[in-house]
Amino acid sequence: MEVVVRVENVSFQYVNEQTYALQNVSFQVYKGEWVTIVGHNGSGKSTLAKLLIGLLPPTSGTIHACGISLNEKTVWDVRKRLGIVFQNPDNQFVGTTVQDDVAFGLENRGVPKNEMEKRIKDALQKVGMENFANDEPHRLSGGQKQRVAIASAIALQPHIIILDEATSMLDPSGKREVLQVIQSLRHEHDMTVISITHDLNEVAKADRVIVMNKGRIALEGTPEHIFAHGAKLEEMGLDLPFSLQLSQRLKENDIPITTDHLTMEGLVSELWTLYSAMSNIATK
Amino acid sequence: MDIVFRDVEHRYQINTPFEKRALYDIHMDIRNGSYVAVVGHTGSGKSTLLQHLNGLLQPTKGTVHLGKYTITAGKKEKHLKSLRKKVGIVFQFPEHQLFEETVEKDICFGPMNFGMSEQEAKARVGEWLALVGLPEEVRHKSPFALSGGQMRRVAIAGVLAMNPEVLVLDEPTAGLDPRGRKEMMDMFAQLQRRKGMTIVLVTHSMEEAARYADDIIVMHQGTIVRRGAPEHIFRHVDDLIGLGLDVPETVLFQRAIEQKFGVQFHAPCLTIEDVIKNLQTLFTRVKRI
Numbered sequence: 001m002e003v004v005v006r007v008e009n010v011s012f013q014y015v016n017e018q019t020y021a022l023q024n025v026s027f028q029v030y031k032g033e034w035v036t037i038v039g040h041n042g043s044g045k046s047t048l049a050k051l052l053i054g055l056l057p058p059t060s061g062t063i064h065a066c067g068i069s070l071n072e073k074t075v076w077d078v079r080k081r082l083g084i085v086f087q088n089p090d091n092q093f094v095g096t097t098v099q100d101d102v103a104f105g106l107e108n109r110g111v112p113k114n115e116m117e118k119r120i121k122d123a124l125q126k127v128g129m130e131n132f133a134n135d136e137p138h139r140l141s142g143g144q145k146q147r148v149a150i151a152s153a154i155a156l157q158p159h160i161i162i163l164d165e166a167t168s169m170l171d172p173s174g175k176r177e178v179l180q181v182i183q184s185l186r187h188e189h190d191m192t193v194i195s196i197t198h199d200l201n202e203v204a205k206a207d208r209v210i211v212m213n214k215g216r217i218a219l220e221g222t223p224e225h226i227f228a229h230g231a232k233l234e235e236m237g238l239d240l241p242f243s244l245q246l247s248q249r250l251k252e253n254d255i256p257i258t259t260d261h262l263t264m265e266g267l268v269s270e271l272w273t274l275y276s277a278m279s280n281i282a283t284k
Numbered sequence: 285m286d287i288v289f290r291d292v293e294h295r296y297q298i299n300t301p302f303e304k305r306a307l308y309d310i311h312m313d314i315r316n317g318s319y320v321a322v323v324g325h326t327g328s329g330k331s332t333l334l335q336h337l338n339g340l341l342q343p344t345k346g347t348v349h350l351g352k353y354t355i356t357a358g359k360k361e362k363h364l365k366s367l368r369k370k371v372g373i374v375f376q377f378p379e380h381q382l383f384e385e386t387v388e389k390d391i392c393f394g395p396m397n398f399g400m401s402e403q404e405a406k407a408r409v410g411e412w413l414a415l416v417g418l419p420e421e422v423r424h425k426s427p428f429a430l431s432g433g434q435m436r437r438v439a440i441a442g443v444l445a446m447n448p449e450v451l452v453l454d455e456p457t458a459g460l461d462p463r464g465r466k467e468m469m470d471m472f473a474q475l476q477r478r479k480g481m482t483i484v485l486v487t488h489s490m491e492e493a494a495r496y497a498d499d500i501i502v503m504h505q506g507t508i509v510r511r512g513a514p515e516h517i518f519r520h521v522d523d524l525i526g527l528g529l530d531v532p533e534t535v536l537f538q539r540a541i542e543q544k545f546g547v548q549f550h551a552p553c554l555t556i557e558d559v560i561k562n563l564q565t566l567f568t569r570v571k572r573i
Contacts, residue, residue: 016429040461042431087459088377139296139304142376142455143326168459169376171326171488172530198461237463242533246556253560255567264533268540271563275545279570 003064004160004192005029005052010061012047021047023215025061029160032186034193036203039212040237045196048212049164052194053084066159080109083158085166089145090138092152098124098140099133102152109156123155124148126181143170150178154185161185163195167202179205200241204262211236227262243267285351285370285449285482287314287337293345293357294332306332309507310346314499316449319476319483321493324503325528330454330486333503337452337484338371339364351449369398372448376455378439382427387413387438390427395445405445412441417471433464444475450482451475457492469496494518494532494554502527518552534559541566 005028012022022044029035039045050056051063054075063070066081086092095101099120106116124130127147137145146169153161161182167175179202185191195202203209209226211219213236219226226233230240230248243261250257256274261267292310297303307329314320324330335341336348339355348355353367375381384390391412392405410420416437422430427438436456443451453472457465473496475481487493493500493514500517502510504527510517517524518535525531534553542548547566553559 041433041459041464088380090377136302139302141327141331165459169455171324171528172490173528174326198459237461239462242537242556246537246559249556249560250563253564255560255563264537264540268537268544271541272544275567275570278567 002031003028004031004066005194006062006064007048007052008062008064010051010058010063012044012051012056013059014047020059020215022051022058025215025217027210027217027220029192029194031192032190034183034186034195034205034207035210036206036208037194037196037210037212038198038203038238039218043212043236044215045212046164049084049162049194049196052162053082054078081159082162083153083156083160084162084164085146085149085153087165087168089142089149089169092149093137093145096136097134098129098137098148101137101148102155105152105156119155119157120151123151126154126185127151128177143174146170147174147178150181154181157189158191160192160194163193163197165196165198167197167199175199175201198239200239204241211238224262228260230260286316286349287312287351287450287482287484288349289313289336289346290349291346292336292343292348294336294341295344296332298344305506307336307343307506312501312508312511314482314484317476317480317482318498319473319485319496320499320501321485321487321497322501322503323487323490323493323529328503329506330503334373334452334454334484334486337450338368338373340373365398369446370448371450371452372443372446373452374440374443374454374456376458377436378443378456379427379432379435382435382439385426386424387418387427387430388423390438391442391445394442395447398446408445412445415444415471415475416441417467433460433468436460436468448481450484452484452486454486455488456485457487457489465492472496488530490518490524490530490532491534494534502529514554515551518554538562 008026010022010025011020013020037045051058054070065078068074068078070078093101094104102120102123103116106119124133127150129147129151137148167178170178182193186193204223206223209223210217211226219229227241227244230244233240241262243264247257247260247267257270289310289312292307294307295303295305322330336343339361342355343357345357350367353363355361382390384393388406388409391409395405396402409423413420418434418437427435457468460468469492472483476483497514500514501508521531521535521539534556537559538549538553549562553562
């Protein structure tokens with residue numbers, strides 16, 4: 001598989017801070033993969049995002065994106081291939097109307113007018129904001145703004161999209177819709193997704209999860225593998241999926257479940273089997 | 285203070301081509317000292333509604349009563365400053381409003397603006413820090429040297445320092461990690477219990493609404509469509525899903541169990557403890573047959 005992001009031994013220290021925000025972080029992301037990075041506040045997740053797009057230079061170590069070594073000279077070249085959506089959409093608006101805002105990035109890259117119009121329409125439609133093309137961004141609700149920010153990023157058809165808690169301001173259905181949009185773009189354009197999140201549903205959908213703790217990678221693997229380390233995740237201040245929590249609590253409360261379930265269906269079905277077996281014994 | 289909305293409407297940019305009706309037919313009563321959660325789809329009017337709670341926005345129709353203050357559409361209101369001292373609003377990402385050199389100065393800014401002496405304000409900083417669970421050491425630090433969660437606490441301390449009777453919170457836990465979220469929510473619950481503060485919480489998290497609120501208001505396309513205690517609201521699961529809202533996982537799980545087992549629990553499960561209790565009853569019953 002083709003490696004699109006290679007982070008090697010990266011450390012980062014903010015000016016005037018004693019401790020490192022990131023320490024010896026190494027990982028790779030493959031083309032078309034959906035990687036989720038989780039960790040408590042202050043674990044270094046957002047710092048990592050800033051390093052990946054060249055907003056901050058690593059104190060030591062190297063980052064390669066799309067085969068280019070990221071440094072001061074190549075940063076603009078790399079950014080052409082990246083899209084990023086931050087948590088707070090208010091910080092990322094420049095246009096006076098929604099469509100102007102989406103156009104901004106395209107104009108910067110010299111996309112021809114016809115193509116630009118098509119892409120704007122397309123991007124706004126994908127996030128369900130086509131009826132707001134002439135609205136002023138600051139009049140929109142928080143979630144609507146975030147959809148526009150996502151439209152602006154996807155209009156650029158980036159190779160890699162980085163979501164820095166980009167859905168945290170959306171309501172649940174908005175979250176699902178946006179994730180679906182990104183999922184389908186990923187399939188259509190073989191886009192790679194790096195998502196930084198607290199949302200467990202988002203974690204469960206990832207191909208691979210990287211757990212950050214105190215500036216280091218604490219765990220890495222499939223969602224199933226990660227959630228198998230329940231106690232360790234809780235120690236780091238992270239949540240566990242509801243079904244897993246409930247499985248564990250039921251065992252403590254004398255309902256003899258045998259597995260820690262990641263899905264509700266799994267848990268309901270085991271409870272039913274158990275219940276049926278018990279009522280059979282009871283009636284005999 | 286009791287909060288009463290009667291037939292409130294709000295239109296943005298009235299008499300312009302951009303005119304947009306953001307709220308209509310709002311009738312709402314919030315009892316003094318209660319904890320109310322406002323939920324609704326993105327763009328349902330939640331944020332517009334809460335800006336009416338301290339006169340940041342005035343209704344374009346109808347009346348808002350806030351304790352002894354009355355804000356009526358079309359009338360100029362003079363006493364907004366003293367009203368704003370009594371209703372503290374914590375906006376989304378309040379940490380973006382921090383600006384002073386030290387945490388102490390930032391927290392003192394509000395109360396001093398409302399006439400408290402610098403000496404008294406400084407003397408009370410310790411109390412306010414404790415209220416939001418921050419250590420005394422941060423007092424002389426720059427707020428910008430703190431973590432995101434700590435910065436948010438500083439901003440909230442600045443609002444609490446004005447000793448409001450009503451605390452309005454717009455998505456106060458967005459972007460915090462699970463532990464930070466729980467600590468923050470427990471803090472607001474304590475402020476309600478210990479200080480008798482009225483809490484109005486705008487949230488997307490049905491778990492938070494179910495666990496903490498006495499009453500839930502459901503907004504949809506600019507108006508209130510449901511209102512009641514969590515036990516009542518979460519009885520109508522399909523209804524909520526139809527409004528584009530989520531249902532707490534405990535309630536979803538309960539529904540899955542009820543369907544599979546052909547039983548009906550007597551009330552919606554709002555916490556994981558409720559779920560466990562109901563399952564225990566179910567399993568004890570089968571043992572006794």
